[in-house]
Amino acid sequence: MTDIKDQMMAALSTVIEPELHKDIVSLNMVRDLQVEGGTAKFTIVLTTPACPLKSVFVERCNEAVIGKVPGVDKIDINWDSQVPTDHRFQGRQNVPMRCVIAVGSGKGGVGKSTVSINIAIALAETGARVGLIDADILNPNIPQMAGLGAGRPKVVNNKMQPIEAHGIKIISTGFLTEPDKPMIMRGPMLQSAIRQFFVDVEWGELDYMIVDLPPGTGDAPLSLAQLFPLTGAVIVTQPQSVAVSDAIRSAAMFDQLNVPVLGIVENMSGDFFGEGGGEKLAKQRDLPFLGRVPLDSVVREGGDYGRPVVAVAPESVSGQGLISIAKNVAARASVVMLQNSDVIPLNVIG
Numbered sequence: 001m002t003d004i005k006d007q008m009m010a011a012l013s014t015v016i017e018p019e020l021h022k023d024i025v026s027l028n029m030v031r032d033l034q035v036e037g038g039t040a041k042f043t044i045v046l047t048t049p050a051c052p053l054k055s056v057f058v059e060r061c062n063e064a065v066i067g068k069v070p071g072v073d074k075i076d077i078n079w080d081s082q083v084p085t086d087h088r089f090q091g092r093q094n095v096p097m098r099c100v101i102a103v104g105s106g107k108g109g110v111g112k113s114t115v116s117i118n119i120a121i122a123l124a125e126t127g128a129r130v131g132l133i134d135a136d137i138l139n140p141n142i143p144q145m146a147g148l149g150a151g152r153p154k155v156v157n158n159k160m161q162p163i164e165a166h167g168i169k170i171i172s173t174g175f176l177t178e179p180d181k182p183m184i185m186r187g188p189m190l191q192s193a194i195r196q197f198f199v200d201v202e203w204g205e206l207d208y209m210i211v212d213l214p215p216g217t218g219d220a221p222l223s224l225a226q227l228f229p230l231t232g233a234v235i236v237t238q239p240q241s242v243a244v245s246d247a248i249r250s251a252a253m254f255d256q257l258n259v260p261v262l263g264i265v266e267n268m269s270g271d272f273f274g275e276g277g278g279e280k281l282a283k284q285r286d287l288p289f290l291g292r293v294p295l296d297s298v299v300r301e302g303g304d305y306g307r308p309v310v311a312v313a314p315e316s317v318s319g320q321g322l323i324s325i326a327k328n329v330a331a332r333a334s335v336v337m338l339q340n341s342d343v344i345p346l347n348v349i350g
C-alpha cells in the first residue's frame, strides 16, 4: 500500500493549471499536504493573489480526489501566492520588482491613466504589493486621480520615498513640479526621468509595477523598453474605429520593442461610442481581450476628484469591470513569465 499522501499527490498531479496548461504538482504549487480524519488539507501557491480562477481549482481538485483516493472524502484548500519573476531583471537594474506592466495606447484621452490607477488599486486589494509610475512626465495626472495634492516626496538616504494612497505606492512628476507650470524636457531628460523613477525611488519589494505611459508611440515606451525588461503591455482603446486603428499602431510598436502584449482593454463602452471595437481588435490580432469598462460618470468624477472607482464604488459595473481586468492582467502576466520555464521559480528575488 502506498502512503495516502503519495496517493493524494498522484491524484493532484492530474489537475491541470487552467492558464499554464501544466499539472499543479509539477508546477510546485501544492504544499503542506496533510490528511486527517478523511480530510486532505493542503496549500495551493498561486502565481498571483489576484487569481481569477480559484473556483476552477477547487472544482478540479475535488474531481481528481473525491471517490478516487480511498480514505479522503473532503478537501480543504488553503491559498497562498507568490508572483513569479522571469529572471530578466537580474543583472540589469537593481530594482526588486517581480513584474512590470506598461499601460499604453495610440492616442490620448482613452483612459490609460484611469485604467492604470484602478488596476493598481485592484491588485493591491488582493494583497499584492503594487507600485504605480506616472510615466506621462510632461502631463502627469495620476496625483489628481489619486486625490493627492501638493507635497513633495521625502528624500531619505538619497532615495525618493513614493507617496502612498489607496494601498499603492506612487511616483509622478506631478509631485515634483509647481502645479500650472508646464514641464519642458527633451528626449534624453525624459529617459533619465523615467530611469530615476525606477532606480532612485525607495520602492521596497513589489509584486507589480504598473507604468502609466503617455499617449502615442514616442520616446517614453522606447526608453522604458530599452531600460527594463517589461513583462508586458496592456493596450487601452475606445470602441470606435479611429481609436482602434491607433491601438493597432500601439500593438505594433510593442511588438517591435519585443514587449509581449498582455491584451486589450476597451474603455468607455456604451451608447455614445458603441461597443465591441476592442474585443473585435483582440480577436483579429489574436490577442487576449481583458475586459471592458462602460462610459460612466462615476469613473470620470472619480478621476476628477481623486476617488478612484475601484476604491469608492467597487460594486458598480465599472468597478467590477476594472477589478476583473486587473485579475486578467495578472493572469496573463503569470503566463508570460512562466512560458519558458517548467517550474514556478520561487524565492528568486534577492
Ligand SMILES: Nc1ncnc2c1ncn2[C@@H]1O[C@H](COP(=O)(O)OP(=O)(O)O)[C@@H](O)[C@H]1O
Binding pocket: 105, 107, 108, 109, 110, 111, 112, 113, 114, 115, 141, 215, 267, 268, 269, 293, 294, 295, 296, 297, 299, 300, 301, 303, 304, 318
Ligand atoms: N470609463 C470611463 N467613463 C467616463 N469617463 C472616463 C472613463 N475612463 C476615463 N474617463 C475620463 O476620461 C478622461 C481621460 O481619461 P484618462 O485616463 O486621463 O486618459 P489617458 O490617460 O488615456 O489620457 C478623464 O477625465 C477620465 O476621468
Ligand SMILES: [Mg+2]
Binding pocket: 112, 113, 114, 136, 141, 212, 213, 214
Ligand atoms: Mg494619461
